[in-house]
Amino acid sequence: xxxxxxxxxxxxxxxxxxxxxxxxxxxxxxxxxxxxxxxxxxxxxxxxxxxxxxxxxxxxxxxxxxxxxxxxxxxxxxxxxxxxxxxxxxxxxxxxxxxxxxxxxxxxxxxxxxxxxxxxxxxxxxxxxxxxxxxxxxxxxxxxxxxxxxxxxxxxxxxxxxxxxxxxxxxxxxxxxxxxxxxxxxxxxxxxxxxxxxxxxxxxxxxxxxxxxxxxxxxxxxxxxxxxxxxxx
Amino acid sequence: xxxxxxxxxxxxxxxxxxxxxxxxxxxxxxxxxxxxxxxxxxxxxxxxxxxxxxxxxxxxxxxxxxxxxxxxxxxxxxxxxxxxxxxxxxxxxxxxxxxxxxxxxxxxxxxxxxxxxxxxxxxxxxxxxxxxxxxxxxxxxxxxxxxxxxxxxxxxxxxxxxxxxxxxxxxxxxxxxxxxxxxxxxxxxxxxxxxxxxxxxxxxxxxxxxxxxxxxxxxxxxxxxxxxxxxxxxxxxxxxxxxxxxxxxxxxxxxxxxxxxxxxxxxxxxxxxxxxxxxxxxxxxxxxxxxxxxxxxxxxxxxxxxxxxxxxxxxxxxxxxxxxxxxxxxxxxxxxxxxxxxxxxxxxxxxxxxxxxxxxxxxxxxxxxxxxxxxxxxxxxxxxxxxxxxxxxxxxxxxxxxxxxxxxxxxxxxxxxxxxxxxxxxxxxxxxxxxxxxxxxxxxxxxxxxxxxxxxxxxxxxxxxxxxxxxxxxxxxxxxxxxxxxxxxxxxxxxxxxxxxxxxxxxxxxxxxxxxxxxxxxxxxx
Numbered sequence: 001x002x003x004x005x006x007x008x009x010x011x012x013x014x015x016x017x018x019x020x021x022x023x024x025x026x027x028x029x030x031x032x033x034x035x036x037x038x039x040x041x042x043x044x045x046x047x048x049x050x051x052x053x054x055x056x057x058x059x060x061x062x063x064x065x066x067x068x069x070x071x072x073x074x075x076x077x078x079x080x081x082x083x084x085x086x087x088x089x090x091x092x093x094x095x096x097x098x099x100x101x102x103x104x105x106x107x108x109x110x111x112x113x114x115x116x117x118x119x120x121x122x123x124x125x126x127x128x129x130x131x132x133x134x135x136x137x138x139x140x141x142x143x144x145x146x147x148x149x150x151x152x153x154x155x156x157x158x159x160x161x162x163x164x165x166x167x168x169x170x171x172x173x174x175x176x177x178x179x180x181x182x183x184x185x186x187x188x189x190x191x192x193x194x195x196x197x198x199x200x201x202x203x204x205x206x207x208x209x210x211x212x213x214x215x216x217x218x219x220x221x222x223x224x225x226x227x228x229x230x231x232x233x
Numbered sequence: 234x235x236x237x238x239x240x241x242x243x244x245x246x247x248x249x250x251x252x253x254x255x256x257x258x259x260x261x262x263x264x265x266x267x268x269x270x271x272x273x274x275x276x277x278x279x280x281x282x283x284x285x286x287x288x289x290x291x292x293x294x295x296x297x298x299x300x301x302x303x304x305x306x307x308x309x310x311x312x313x314x315x316x317x318x319x320x321x322x323x324x325x326x327x328x329x330x331x332x333x334x335x336x337x338x339x340x341x342x343x344x345x346x347x348x349x350x351x352x353x354x355x356x357x358x359x360x361x362x363x364x365x366x367x368x369x370x371x372x373x374x375x376x377x378x379x380x381x382x383x384x385x386x387x388x389x390x391x392x393x394x395x396x397x398x399x400x401x402x403x404x405x406x407x408x409x410x411x412x413x414x415x416x417x418x419x420x421x422x423x424x425x426x427x428x429x430x431x432x433x434x435x436x437x438x439x440x441x442x443x444x445x446x447x448x449x450x451x452x453x454x455x456x457x458x459x460x461x462x463x464x465x466x467x468x469x470x471x472x473x474x475x476x477x478x479x480x481x482x483x484x485x486x487x488x489x490x491x492x493x494x495x496x497x498x499x500x501x502x503x504x505x506x507x508x509x510x511x512x513x514x515x516x517x518x519x520x521x522x523x524x525x526x527x528x529x530x531x532x533x534x535x536x537x538x539x540x541x542x543x544x545x546x547x548x549x550x551x552x553x554x555x556x557x558x559x560x561x562x563x564x565x566x567x568x569x570x571x572x573x574x575x576x577x578x579x580x581x582x583x584x585x586x587x588x589x590x591x592x593x594x595x596x597x598x599x600x601x602x603x604x605x606x607x608x609x610x611x612x613x614x615x616x617x618x619x620x621x622x623x624x625x626x627x628x629x630x631x632x633x634x635x636x637x638x639x640x641x642x643x644x645x646x647x648x649x650x651x652x653x654x655x656x657x658x659x660x661x662x663x664x665x666x667x668x669x670x671x672x673x674x675x676x677x678x679x680x681x682x683x684x685x686x687x688x689x690x691x692x693x694x695x696x697x698x699x700x701x702x703x704x705x706x707x708x709x710x711x712x713x714x715x716x717x718x719x720x721x722x723x724x725x726x727x728x729x730x731x732x733x734x735x736x737x738x739x740x741x742x743x744x745x746x747x748x749x750x751x752x753x754x755x756x757x758x759x
Contacts, residue, residue: 056652056752080656087654098649098756102242112653114235122234165653 001071002029003205004053004173009065011048011057011228022048023228025065030221032172035199035206037219045228046209047177053207054090054175055082069173087116091166091204093195095178097158099150105161106146109133112169136164140194156187163195167202174199174206180215192218235655236663240670243643250671253635257675257732258682260628264621264728265683265720270690271614272724273717277484278610279603285483285492286602287318287350287553289570291577292595296465297321297506297548298588304552304580313556313572316349318342320551321500327493328455328472329416330448331432337415338492339458341500341549344394350555353393353494356481358413358427359449360389366425367715368695374426388449392479395496397449399476407499408478409454412489416454418446419480427482448477456495460505471503485606501547511545512537566598625735632668632739640664640747647747648755657748664747668740672733680729687718 011023022045030036038046051057052067059065059075067074069089077085091112092098099108113129114122122129137143140160150158159179166174179195180188192215199206208219216222224232244250291304305317321341328334348354361380365372372378379385391397396405413419419427429447436442445451457472475495482489501507524535556569578591588594600607640647647660655663686693694716697703 051753054652056756083651083654083656085654086652092652094652094756098645098652100239100646100649102239102246107238111235111650114238115650115654115659117234119234119237 003032003070004028004030004207005066005068006049006053007066007068008063009049009052009067010060010063011045011052012060021228023052023059025063026225026228026230028223028230030205030207032205033203034221035196035208035219036221036223037216038207038209038223038225039211039213039216040225041211044225046225048228049225050175050177050207050209053173054092055085087112087169089172091169091171091174093159093162093166093174093176093179095181097150097155097162097182099158099161099165101150104147104149105137105142105153106130106133108150108161109137109165109168112165116169133164133168136168136198137161139198140164154187155183156191159183159191160194163191163198167198167204170202170204172204174204176206176208178209178211180212181210235650236659236666239646239663240667243667244670244674247639249635249639250667253632253671253736254675254678256631257628257672257736258678260624261676261679261728261732262682262686264618264624264731265680265725266686266690267617267621268614268724268728269683269687269718269720270716271610271617272721273719275607275610275614276719277717279607285351285353285356285488286599288556288566288599289554289573290595290597290602291552291554291573292322292550292597293589294322294550294595295461296463297550298594299546299548300580300584300588301547301549301552303583304577307576307580308552308554308573311572311576313569314554315557316346316555318346318350318553319497319549320347320553321497321504321506321548322550323458323500323504325456325458327411327415328457330444330452330454331417333417334455335415339456339495339500340492341495341497341504342395343497344392347494347553348393350553353481354389356483357389357392357410358480358482359385359392360479361386367691368424369426370424373422373424373428375428376426388479391449392481395478395494395499397476397478400451406476407496408476409456409496410479410481410494411448411454411477412492413480413482414486414490415493416446416448416480418448449479452477454493456493456503458500458503460503462505463511468505473499473503475499497549501549506548508547509545510542512541513543566600570596570598622731625731628672628732628735629739632671632736633742636664636668636740636743637746640743643747644750644755644758647750648752648758651750651752652756660748661741661744664744665737665740668736668738668744669733671740672736675736676729676732679732680725683725684720687720690716690718 006026006028009023009026010021012019012021014020026045026049028036028038038049040046048057052059053074055074055077059067065075069085074082074085100111103111110129110133113125113133117125117129134143134146137146140163142157142160142164145153145157150161153161159182163179176195180192183191196218208215210216221233223230301319305319308314308317323339323341325337325339326334327337342353344353358376360376362374362376363380365374365377369377387398391408392410394405395408395410397408398404399406413427418430418432420430421427432444432446433441434444448454453474453476455472455474457470459470460468462468481494498507522535523532525532554569554573556565558565574591574596577594577596581588581591581594650660650663694705697705
C-alpha cells in the first residue's frame with residue numbers, strides 16, 4: 001500500500017478578486033522507502049504540490065481531492081494535527097536552505113526536536129537529542145562547524161545543515177524542493193548524493209521537486225507536471 | 234524551548250530590541266525616581282508635621298480643663314505611654330521690635346516635658362553645632378562659628394526652659410521661643426542656615442543706626458492674648474513684653490511663621506488659667522462682683538468671704554502624648570488613641586462635673602492633626618502616578634510598533650518554524666516572551682538606574698548647580714535643604730512589573746499577527 005497518495009488535487013490562489021488556478025486534478029502515489037521526482041518548468045505548480053503534501057497549505061475543497069499519508073487524509077487535519085504531521089512525519093529541504101540566522105549550526109538542526117518535545121521533554125532528552133544532531137552533522141561532514149552561524153557557511157554547507165535538520169526528527173516522508181537549485185553543479189551533485197544516501201539509510205520516502213532531468217532520473221518514478229497538470233510519468 | 238533560545242538570540246543580535254529596552258529602562262527609571270522623591274517628600278512632611286505635636290493629643294480648646302497633672306500621672310503609668318506634656322493653645326498677637334503686629338498662635342508649654350514628647354529640643358535653632366550643614370562648605374553658619382562661645386551655648390538651655398536671664402537682676406524670666414520665620418529678621422542662606430539680617434534704621438537726627446536683630450540676645454516682643462472666663466466669655470485683653478529665649482525651626486513654614494511658644498505658667502497667668510480661688514456657684518451672686526451704690530454712684534468690689542471661695546485648679550487646653558516605640562503608621566497611633574481614651578474615661582469618672590466628659594473631649598492622632606497637609610501631598614502623588622500610568626501605555630505602543638516592524642523582518646523565520654511543526658500558539662508565545670524579555674531587561678536596568686540616581690540625587694543636584702548653573706531645588710523656596718528621596722522597594726517592584734506587563738501586552742498583537750501568517754507566504758517573503 002502506498003504511504004502517500006495524491007488524488008484529484010486542485011489548488012487555486014486568490015489575488016484580490018482574481019482566482020489563479022495552479023493545480024488541476026493532480027494524482028500521484030508513493031510507496032514507502034521510494035523516491036518520486038516531480039519534474040516541471042518554473043511555474044508548473046510543483047512547489048505548490050509539495051507544500052500541499054507537506055501540510056503547509058490545504059487543497060481546494062471543491063473539486064474534492066485528497067492527500068492521504070499512511071491512511072490519513074492530510075486535507076482534513078486540524079491545525080494542531082497539521083503541526084504534528086509536519087514535525088513528526090515530514091522533513092523539508094528547501095532550495096534556499098531557510099536556516100535561522102541567529103542560531104548556530106547545531107541549534108538549527110536541533111530545532112525540530114525542541115518543537116517536538118517542548119521545554120521539559122527536551123531538557124529530559126537533551127543529551128540524546130544533541131548526540132543525534134551531532135551524529136547527523138558528522139555524517140554531512142560539518143562536525144567541525146557546530147558553533148558557526150549560517151552566514152559563515154558556504155551554500156553547500158548550509159544545504160547540508162538543512163538536510164541534517166530535516167532528518168534529525170526521523171521523518172517518514174522527506175520533501176525536497178529544488179535542493180540543488182541554488183548550488184553550482186559540482187556542489188549540487190555532492191549535496192544530492194548525500195541527501196539520497198542519508199535518505200536511504202533512514203528508509204524515508206521522498207518527494208523531490210526539480211526542473212533538472214538528471215536529478216529526476218535518480219528517482220524511482222518521475223511525474224511530469226506542466227501548467228498544474230500531470231502530463232507524463 | 235525554542236522560544237527561550239530564540240528570545241535570547243534575538244535580544245542580543247538586534248539593535249531594535251535593545252533600543253526598546255532602553256526606552257523601557259528610561260520610562261521605568263523616571264517613574265521610580267519620581268515616586269521615590271514624592272514619597273520622600275511626603276515622609277518628610279509627615280515627619281516634620283509630627284515634630285511639634287506628639288503621637289496623640291487630648292484637647293479641650295480655649296477654656297481648657299483642670300486636674301491635668303492627675304491625668305498626666307495616669308497616662309504615664311501606662312506602658313503604652315512614654316511621656317506627656319501639658320500645653321495651652323491660644324490665639325493672640327505678637328508685636329515685633331520693628332513695629333509690625335501680627336496675629337499668631339501661641340502655645341504655652343513646659344519646656345522639659347514638651348521636649349520629651351516632641352522634638353522641641355532638636356528644633357531649637359540657636360544652639361551650637363559641631364559640624365556645619367552639608368552644603369555649608371565654608372562653615373559660615375553662625376551656630377558653627379560660635380560653638381565655643383559660652384554666651385551662645387547658654388541659648389539652648391534658655392530655649393529649652395523658655396527663660397532668659399535678666400542681665401540687670403540676674404533672675405530668670407519667663408520668655409518666648411518664636412518660630413524662626415516669625416520675626417522676619419533671619420535671612421535664610423542658600424546653604425540652609427540662617428543669619429540675622431543686617432537692618433539699618435534712620436534715626437530722627439538723620440544718622441543711620443545698625444539695629445541688632447538677633448532677638449535671643451536682648452530682644453523682646455509684645456504678646457497679647459484674650460483671656461476667657463469659664464463660660465467662654467472674653468475678658469479684657471492682656472499684653473506683656475516677653476524676652477525672646479530662642480527660636481525654633483520645625484521644617485514646616487506655616488508653623489515656623491505663625492507659632493510662638495511661651496512658658497506654660499506665664500501663659501496660664503495671662504489667660505487666667507492659673508490656679509487660684511473662685512466664688513462658689515451657690516454663693517451670693519454679688520460676691521466677687523463690682524457693686525454700684527445707687528445713692529452715691531460709687532463702685533465698690535464685693536469681697537467674697539472665705540467660705541464663699543473654693544480652689545480653682547490650673548487648666549490647660551491640651552495634653553500631648555508620646556507613645557512607646559515607633560508610631561510611624563496610622564494603625565499604631567490608633568491603638569494608642571484607643572488606650573488614651575480609656576484612661577481619660579477613668580480620669581473623667583474621678584472628676585465628675587469638673588472635666589469634660591469622655592464623649593466630648595477631642596482625642597486626636599498626629600495623622601488627624603496633619604490630615605489636611607498629608608492628604609494634599611498624597612493626592613498630588615496619586616495624580617502624578619496616574620499621569621505616569623500613561624507612560625505604561627506609551628511603553629505598550631512603543632513595543633507594539635517595534636515588534637510590528639520586527640515581525641516583517643522575521644517573517645521567513647516564522648515560516649521556517651511553522652514548516653518544522655511549530656504551532657500558532659508557540660509562535661504567539663515566542664513573541665510575547667520576547668516582549669516580556671524586553672520589559673524585564675529594560676525594567677531591571679531602569680531599577681538600577683533609578684536607585685543610582687536616587688541615592689546620589691543630592692550630589693547630582695549640587696553638580697548641576699555648580700557646573701551647569703541649574704538649581705531645581707532651591708532650599709530658600711522649598712524649605713527643605715536636601716531633596717527628599719526614599720526608595721520604597723514595593724513601589725519599585727510595582728513600577729518594574731507594570732512595565733514588564735506593558736511590554737508583553739505591546740507584543741501581543743504583533744505576536745498574534747505573526748502566528749496567523751500563512752506558512753507558505755512566510756517562506757516566500759522577501
